[in-house]
Amino acid sequence: METVNLSLAEAYALAREVLSKNGFSAEHADAIARNVTAGERDGCASHGLWRLLGIVETLRKGKVSADARPEISDRAPAIVQVDAGGAYSLVAYELALPLLMAKARQCGMAAMAINRCVHFSALFADIEPLTDAGLVGYACTPSHAWVAPAGGTRPLFGTNPIAFGWPRKDKPPYLFDMATSAAARGEIQLHQRAGKSIPEGWGIDSEGQPSTDPQAVLDGAMLTFGGHKGSAFAAMVELLAGPLIGDMTSAESLAWDAGAGGLPYGGELILAFDPVRFLGEEAHVHLARAETLFAAMQEQGARLPGERRFICREKTTVEGVTIPCKLYEEIRAL
Numbered sequence: 001m002e003t004v005n006l007s008l009a010e011a012y013a014l015a016r017e018v019l020s021k022n023g024f025s026a027e028h029a030d031a032i033a034r035n036v037t038a039g040e041r042d043g044c045a046s047h048g049l050w051r052l053l054g055i056v057e058t059l060r061k062g063k064v065s066a067d068a069r070p071e072i073s074d075r076a077p078a079i080v081q082v083d084a085g086g087a088y089s090l091v092a093y094e095l096a097l098p099l100l101m102a103k104a105r106q107c108g109m110a111a112m113a114i115n116r117c118v119h120f121s122a123l124f125a126d127i128e129p130l131t132d133a134g135l136v137g138y139a140c141t142p143s144h145a146w147v148a149p150a151g152g153t154r155p156l157f158g159t160n161p162i163a164f165g166w167p168r169k170d171k172p173p174y175l176f177d178m179a180t181s182a183a184a185r186g187e188i189q190l191h192q193r194a195g196k197s198i199p200e201g202w203g204i205d206s207e208g209q210p211s212t213d214p215q216a217v218l219d220g221a222m223l224t225f226g227g228h229k230g231s232a233f234a235a236m237v238e239l240l241a242g243p244l245i246g247d248m249t250s251a252e253s254l255a256w257d258a259g260a261g262g263l264p265y266g267g268e269l270i271l272a273f274d275p276v277r278f279l280g281e282e283a284h285v286h287l288a289r290a291e292t293l294f295a296a297m298q299e300q301g302a303r304l305p306g307e308r309r310f311i312c313r314e315k316t317t318v319e320g321v322t323i324p325c326k327l328y329e330e331i332r333a334l
């Protein structure tokens with residue numbers, strides 16, 4: 001496959017230009033360009049520059065606002081709600097983040113509900129600002145009904161990612177960001193673009209039969225990770241970032257899309273916990289115990305979630321990112 005190498009600055013500039021030429025306001029174009037560049041930088045191609053295709057397509061289909069200004073509402077001592085106004089989630093998140101952090105420091109824990117947002121982005125990017133500030137973070141969001149519940153054969157849940165981050169002094173955070181489906185939908189779409197089959201266990205065809213054909217699974221149903229366990233987590237995400245915050249489930253999001261093929265529309269829930277508020281002067285003692293746990297994991301050869309991403313980040317910061325020529329041309333054509 002022919003490839004193109006881009007420095008991170010070039011990747012960002014390409015994304016930024018495509019977004020602003022397609023009509024996104026400066027703040028949305030900036031936030032989206034930073035996010036997809038971060039996905040590519042961290043070796044997460046399914047949330048990297050490739051996303052620009054769907055991001056722009058969703059705008060052209062009239063399914064996302066290019067310039068909505070989020071409205072923040074201070075709901076309760078530990079709850080901030082932000083209405084994204086039908087735009088992508090990122091600007092809403094960034095504008096409401098300082099209030100979430102202030103509330104977490106004040107109350108020990110706080111929640112941010114983002115409503116009426118279109119969502120495409122990897123959640124690790126929403127957790128890192130929290131762990132960088134010494135807070136523990138959790139985030140989740142439904143998507144479109146693409147995933148069958150365990151025991152079923154028809155799509156009902158979204159890919160419903162969950163991200164969790166734990167701050168570490170002078171070290172990258174312990175941070176996982178995982179779909180509750182066996183793979184992100186973007187992963188399956190990337191396999192399809194590359195003409196590759198997908199691993200067994202990722203999905204079933206429209207007859208309910210296991211399939212390794214990406215198109216058959218995109219047309220059929222994706223599966224949750226870990227059978228009924230992943231299915232339970234997927235349902236939890238539907239509830240926490242759907243009805244609990246007054247926003248859509250994945251089935252409602254897909255119904256709202258009405259066949260347009262836009263990205264998922266609904267809510268995101270973000271939680272922040274302040275160890276210092278929980279523990280006071282003892283905080284450092286207990287954070288050190290967390291380090292003992294991480295060391296014991298690594299002693300057995302286990303990799304800490306997020307490690308691969310940070311290693312990749314160091315490399316791409318120097319060497320840039322490499323994407324297929326075909327993708328590069330498709331992005332330029334946007």
Ligand code: PYC
Binds near residue numbers: 046264
């Ligand atoms: O790739 O799983 C995915 C996804 C979720 C929302 C948009 N794409």
